Amino acid sequence: MSKCRVNIAVIEPSQIIYEGFSNMLLKSTEHYCLYRLSELAELTNSLTLKFSIVILNPAIIQNKINSFLKIKKNFPDTVWIGLVYSFYDSELLMRLDDAISITDSAEQIIQRINNLHSKYNCEANHNKDLTDREVEVLIHLTRGLSSKEIADKLNISVHTVVSHRKNLVEKTGIKSLPGLTLYAISKNFIKLEDHLT
Amino acid sequence: MYQIYKIYIKPSMQVLDLINENPSLLLLMEYFEIDYAVNNMTVEEICRINRIDQNVFLIFSNLYNGFYPNMEELMSANLDILLVIKFLKNSHNYYKNDKYPEIKQYINQLYNHQNSSDVKRIEVFFNDYFSEVLEHLDYEDKIAFPYFKQLFELNIDIEKCVFSSKEYKVHHTDIETKLSDLKNLLLKHISLNKDYILRRKLLSALFELERNLNIHSIIEEVILLPLIEEIENKLKR
Numbered sequence: 301m302s303k304c305r306v307n308i309a310v311i312e313p314s315q316i317i318y319e320g321f322s323n324m325l326l327k328s329t330e331h332y333c334l335y336r337l338s339e340l341a342e343l344t345n346s347l348t349l350k351f352s353i354v355i356l357n358p359a360i361i362q363n364k365i366n367s368f369l370k371i372k373k374n375f376p377d378t379v380w381i382g383l384v385y386s387f388y389d390s391e392l393l394m395r396l397d398d399a400i401s402i403t404d405s406a407e408q409i410i411q412r413i414n415n416l417h418s419k420y421n422c423e424a425n426h427n428k429d430l431t432d433r434e435v436e437v438l439i440h441l442t443r444g445l446s447s448k449e450i451a452d453k454l455n456i457s458v459h460t461v462v463s464h465r466k467n468l469v470e471k472t473g474i475k476s477l478p479g480l481t482l483y484a485i486s487k488n489f490i491k492l493e494d495h496l497t
Numbered sequence: 498m499y500q501i502y503k504i505y506i507k508p509s510m511q512v513l514d515l516i517n518e519n520p521s522l523l524l525l526m527e528y529f530e531i532d533y534a535v536n537n538m539t540v541e542e543i544c545r546i547n548r549i550d551q552n553v554f555l556i557f558s559n560l561y562n563g564f565y566p567n568m569e570e571l572m573s574a575n576l577d578i579l580l581v582i583k584f585l586k587n588s589h590n591y592y593k594n595d596k597y598p599e600i601k602q603y604i605n606q607l608y609n610h611q612n613s614s615d616v617k618r619i620e621v622f623f624n625d626y627f628s629e630v631l632e633h634l635d636y637e638d639k640i641a642f643p644y645f646k647q648l649f650e651l652n653i654d655i656e657k658c659v660f661s662s663k664e665y666k667v668h669h670t671d672i673e674t675k676l677s678d679l680k681n682l683l684l685k686h687i688s689l690n691k692d693y694i695l696r697r698k699l700l701s702a703l704f705e706l707e708r709n710l711n712i713h714s715i716i717e718e719v720i721l722l723p724l725i726e727e728i729e730n731k732l733k734r
Contacts, residue, residue: 344565473685476671479678482622486615486687 305331306417307349311340311356312383317402321355321383324406330414340364340371351378352417355400358382358392365395379416428471435489437464442481442490506558508541508551515540515558524709525561528587529554529580550577556720557584560712571720572727578649581721582642588713589634596706597627603699607692615687619679626675633668641665645721648728665722669714676707 312318322334340360361368372380382393385402393399398416400409440450451458469475474483484490504518512535516522526533531547544551552574556566604623608616680703689696
């Protein structure tokens with residue numbers, strides 16, 4: 301089974317701690333991609349990257365709780381983990397989703413990350429085959445039917461059709477109607493003649 | 498921030514070093530119409546000699562290096578809009594006369610070799626897509642950009658405006674979506690055995706184009722449009 305790629309931002313001022321920590325994570329069997337940031341604001345600078353997890357030294361946010369909460373709000377799907385090696389107020393740590401201690405073993409830390417991550421947002425949808433229902437929706441889509449029309453045809457709610465469409469796009473990686481049509485033909489879900497008539 | 502080594506470009510840096518770090522900056526120089534023989538010149542020198550607004554150069558080249566522009570910086574930088582438009586026009590030439598035709602040619606060759614119906618359909622998909630792109634680029638070259646220029650020279654009656662920034666953004670999204678679809682069809686679903694060299698050239702060209710279009714949209718939507726809207730608002734007042 302393929303593992304989903306996890307982008308992790310690490311905000312840790314100490315070079316020694318960062319190097320040790322990243323080495324440990326990169327050598328694990330998980331597919332982690334690590335990015336070191338020097339401050340929280342850099343999170344909003346990234347062009348295309350989405351971070352599933354931000355691991356940070358709580359000192360970074362200690363006197364900036366309000367600006368931290370503001371940034372956190374902009375990343376509702378991100379998990380925030382503290383990297384703790386000195387004493388912090390429990391109220392500060394409560395602002396984060398979890399905390400790992402510098403004395404935890406590699407196994408413990410990876411276990412922690414995996415638990416939090418799968419709970420929040422690992423949708424390894426893109427490698428699965430389409431379900432029969434999704435194929436049906438796909439075929440109707442290529443014939444030019446709207447979500448409403450498909451819902452009526454299949455006797456399901458529009459909401460369900462929309463969710464099938466979302467899965468279709470996630471699984472195939474294809475968004476446009478002409479692209480989906482090409483996909484459906486190449487997989488023999490529809491024949492070219494069907495499409496033309 | 499690093500994983501891939503990235504440089505934040507500053508005026509005192511040597512252009513040659515920057516190109517060695519990120520060769521895709523050559524394309525940026527093409528769009529700015531700067532000679533490749535950069536000698537030992539720094540960014541500051543090359544901008545001065547070529548009479549290029551240094552702020553535009555810095556913001557664009559850092560975008561090529563992966564740094565998103567900061568809104569406050571943009572608004573206070575007093576960017577040369579005419580230079581921005583020249584840059585974008587030159588990149589349109591690259592799309593129209595270089596990259597898209599190159600991709601078209603690869604697909605065409607693939608079809609000639611393989612004669613498969615899947616490849617034929619890719620060809621049809623691409624040709625439809627390419628004409629959409631040409632139409633959009635034409636719209637920008639003939640309607641949007643001249644309008645921006647007139648606006649910049651304050652030589653326009655704002656009430657008679659035919660340009661819509663909303664429509665502009667929808668076009669971009671569409672162009673990028675279909676390109677990504679084409680890439681994913683080839684990478685995930687349609688197998689092309691044989692013709693390994695051609696196949697790799699085709700995909701590399703698609704990746705290169707995708708990255709360039711991505712930067713292009715950011716320049717137009719995040720940098721140029723807010724500047725245009727600012728002028729429009731001033732005129733309306």
